[in-house]
Amino acid sequence: MRLTKLLDVLGARASWYRRAAPSEAASGSSAAAAVGDAKPARRGPSPRDITMHERHVIQTVAQAFPWYGYKKIALICRRLDEPIALRKVYRVMKECGLLHRLRKRIDERARLEVQRLSELLPRRPNELWQTDVTYIPIAGYGWWYAITVIDYYSRYLLALKLTHSYAAVQAVEALRAAVAEATRRHGPLTRPVFLVTDNGTSFIARRFRAALDDVRIAGTGISVFSQVRIGYRMPTQLGLLERFHETLKREEVYWNLYADPRDARQKLEIFHERYNQARPHWALVAAEPQAAPARILTPHEVYVRGLKVNPPSWSRWVGWLEKDQALEALPSHKNAERISA
Template identity: 30%
Template sequence: MKGEQSEPQLPLTRKCELLGVPRSSFYEQRIKASTMLSAADETLVFEIDRIYTKTPFYGSRRITAQLQREGYVVNRKHVQRLMRIMGIMGIAPGIMTSKPHPEHQVYPYLLKNLVVTRPNQVWSTDITYLPHAPGTMYMVAIIDWYSRKVLAYRCSNTMNADFCVAALEDAFREHGKPDIFNTDQGSQFTSDAFIAALKARDVAISMDGRGRAFDNIFIERFWRSLKYEWLYLHSFKDVFSMKASLANYIDFYNQRRLHEALGYQTPDEWHTSAPCGADFNLGLLSRSPAEMRPAASQPNACVNP
């Protein structure tokens, strides 16, 4: 059990898979090693596991609230004690990755009520912290708002602007340029080097309002997918294995992962079959997948040189 406690970042379901034991047996061994539980607490252990399996981002407060909603008479301190015995905790929010520089210019937000009709009309970017990576690791990604395709990404163990500029140059080289590029107000994206790369290509610069993650909603959704479908399900022996696994996930996300909002097509399919004149609002209108599906596949003539 000491080995399990030394790796709290590895999800419990994955640990049990690696050990080849059912999760219920794992709990039984932990409980026996820790203390004798009443029949009521044994029931609570399995109810906590059920809730945690569905919502691993729930901490003790919300698990307690959910149990109470379901009719269990329990307080938070009791739930915390059982969670410690079980060796689980809610997935904590990441560290702050967006810190403005007081001397850098901030640009207005250009995407409000914008109708996005084609690839390379709007790109956006963001940085996230990868908490389960070997050592400290940050990731920057650039996505196309029309197709949700990940156009470029880079990883770094520092938060300077260099790896963000490198990802931007990768995207330019592989995909042309967008009409509008949206970022948050983080110092990496307001840096001289990042802004100069955009201005050199006559790209309009848009920035989220402070504290308004919804302004960059599609990349926020991508981060959630990446973490829950990849990061939280794996452990990595070193940075090289992590980066190889990440590359595989990005390939899966772009080429094989079906998106309901794209009519159950992949980002690659949607990106390359886009009719240039389509009236498609990625902003925030509610449409069915059938209404949003391109009329027919055709070569992508929407790329900005």
């Protein structure tokens, strides 16, 4: 028989602890009350006081080498036959405001990328569009392709074109369908539109770029579209459409077995209308809930009805950039007048 079963039969516990006697418990509580909330004593020898001579040496060396941190200042003091402990150097430099500020290092490439993204930040519909291609299987017909164009601010799906190829010709047709939908809802485009694409063959082709130049602002010779291509092997920069394609697969493609491309187009058109008009989007949080039918809006309510939403989540990149620029403008050490005071 196992020991635990034997103890259960005997009514004994497998583990036990000694209960303090009443006299011991009373003496322990009185001792704790006498001590109060005092912190436990620090182990080791008590820190030595910093002499005036040491303080003067540290301040002098730190002022002579303002671009060095406290560790290197302590090393220089030792080389000057002034062996001062590292913790003393840190304490004095902290009290005098001579410690360096911790700066977040951002390389120039990342800085330029953030600046470019801050310029792209949309504040209304038809300021930033994204286009991409995804694969759709059709039994008996192999892989077909859905070319999509979406408005970033409202998440409104402007075009969803199913085609057997994703060559530049089909990409141009999808773009023209998006322009036609935007014109139907808001009239001719009167402001420049940033069009974000990846580096696929259809989007870097001359025919596609020529089609972008052909779309002009009414009454001017200015091209509507300004193409912005993401970095190579960086699909997260096109994350909005990547996430939409996942929604397309989960809510439509994986639920149906298309009989043929015609059947697929009909069902995709039903999904297109449902996505824009009936599906609330978590990113579309109403900026004025009192004037909105709900807190979470649909793309149709934002793009067509003109309801305002809170800024996109990537706006914090702009704050990151501004904070870093402000930090770069600060001096690396405090003014010497404060030290002398």
